[in-house]
Amino acid sequence: MVFAMTPDSSLTSMFSDLSSSSASSVYSLGSSLNGFLSPYLVLLAFLALVLVRLFRLLEPAEVPEVFHSSSGFAQEIVSKCPILAERYRPTSLWGKNRHIQIWSFGVLGRPSTPRPAHSLHAGVTDDGTRFTFGLFESKARGAYVGVPVAKQPVTVLCPGIAGNSYSSYIQTYIDEMLKQLPHSRVVSLNHVGTIKDEELSSARIFSYGCTSEYSAVVDWTRERFPGHPLVAIGFSMGANILVKYLAERPERQTWFKGAMSCCQSYSAKTLSCYLDSGVVPRLYSSVLVMFMRTVVSQHRGKLFGERARISGAKNTLVRTTAATTPAVGGRVCSKNAVSCAGGSSCPVPPPDETRALSAHGMVTFDEYFSRRMWHFDSIDEYYSSESCGTIMHKVTNVPILFVNAADDPLVPAEALEFPLQHSRKNENSVFVKTRHGSHLAFYEGGVVIPNTVSWLDRLSIQYFRAILDMPADSQGDH
Incomplete structure (x- = not known):
């Protein structure tokens, strides 16, 4: 006797419905995950790009x-x-x-x-x-x-x-x-x-x-x-x-x-102009001044407690003039020069403790401390004389x-x-x-x-x- 197996219509319908339902669920889940992950994938890609740029990983x-x-x-x-x-x-x-x-x-x-x-x-x-x-x-x-x-x-x-x-x-x-x-x-x-x-x-x-x-x-x-x-x-x-x-x-x-x-x-003149030219250079200028203020603060009693009298201090440094300074970058940084009426030099005042220890930039610190400590008439004269480039x-x-x-x-x-x-x-x-x-x-x-x-x-x-x-x-x- 031969039995012929014919699909039951109700069973076929059930599996068909189940298959359709599962495919729909998977599609819906995929759509949900895609919508959920996409912003995070974009964020991760952005962060990766930032890190690559920050660490300059692609530079050879x-x-x-x-x-x-x-x-x-x-x-x-x-x-x-x-x-x-x-x-x-x-x-x-x-x-x-x-x-x-x-x-x-x-x-x-x-x-x-x-x-x-x-x-x-x-x-x-x-x-x-x-x-x-x-x-x-x-x-x-x-x-x-x-x-x-x-x-x-x-x-x-x-x-x-x-x-x-x-x-x-x-x-x-x-x-x-x-x-x-x-x-x-x-x-x-x-x-x-x-x-x-x-x-x-x-x-x-x-x-x-x-x-x-x-x-x-x-x-x-x-x-x-x-x-x-x-x-x-x-x-x-x-x-x-x-x-x-x-x-x-x-x-x-x-x-x-x-x-x-x-x-x-x-x-020093080129450097001082550069350190006063933007946000990042000014940040580094403030760090350099912090080091200098730390040193000065450790000895403030000696440095400010008496007038610095360095016999012939200016003569121990090689003197140069602006005319002999190579033109580098074409920038002039002379706004801090100190002069008297008629072009004569003013008596060099003593270092200013308050302004020196509150300075946040190298030019300000050098104006109120360094150039005065060494008895220079102006910050430009001090920078010119201090630099090897001349x-x-x-x-x-x-x-x-x-x-x-x-x-x-x-x-x-x-x-x-x-x-x-x-x-x-x-x-x-x-x-x-x-x-x-x-x-x-x-x-x-x-x-x-x-x-x-x-x-x-x-x-x-x-x-x-x-x-x-x-x-x-x-x-x-x-």
């Missing part, structure tokens, strides 16, 4: 630009610094953002900062100002035993604004220098007034361009280590002091095998490397004309410009946490090693 890591006169010496130096042929790769997540770099540098310093041991020494300048400096030596057993003096270089270091040998970036640099050049030593200046427990011996602190303390440190080093090859390095403000020191008396250049200037702005053309007899980052928020782009022109006109000069690096930071390596040693540290050690290995007769006019 680039090989530094190197400028020089194509002299044999400059080409040899560049060839002996392989880091200049490699891409500088900032910390992956945030290293290409100049603001994050500089704030990380200012607040956190270097990760895992080493603390190399040193001996503290003191000196006195011609105006009676007492200052201190640190001598750092290798702790490796027998580091100097049996090593010829000519193979024991000494680095004379000048820190940045409000800095000293205890600053994180200075200690990291010194530690790496002593590791990579184990027979070397480092002498680091402590800017006057920056060490909290040290009382001032006169009514002044450091300034943007006063070379007295650095000059005394170099003299001490030459006397303490006769015959040792010397190299010099300055960071930011310290680089301005170093270059100015070399230019003031050209014979000083013959004392050094080489020098390096890191992240300076070359012209006289750096005299630095011709020592190999020198200038380093700046194009994204440095504290150095205006037009200021980079100073090292650019110097490197093109002098066979002993090389200018290196990186796309990233910000101001002194130059973090590299890692995704979030950078390496302890910066790109700038590595470059300086390669450069000095190359300089020290070169015979003197191969160094241009040096």
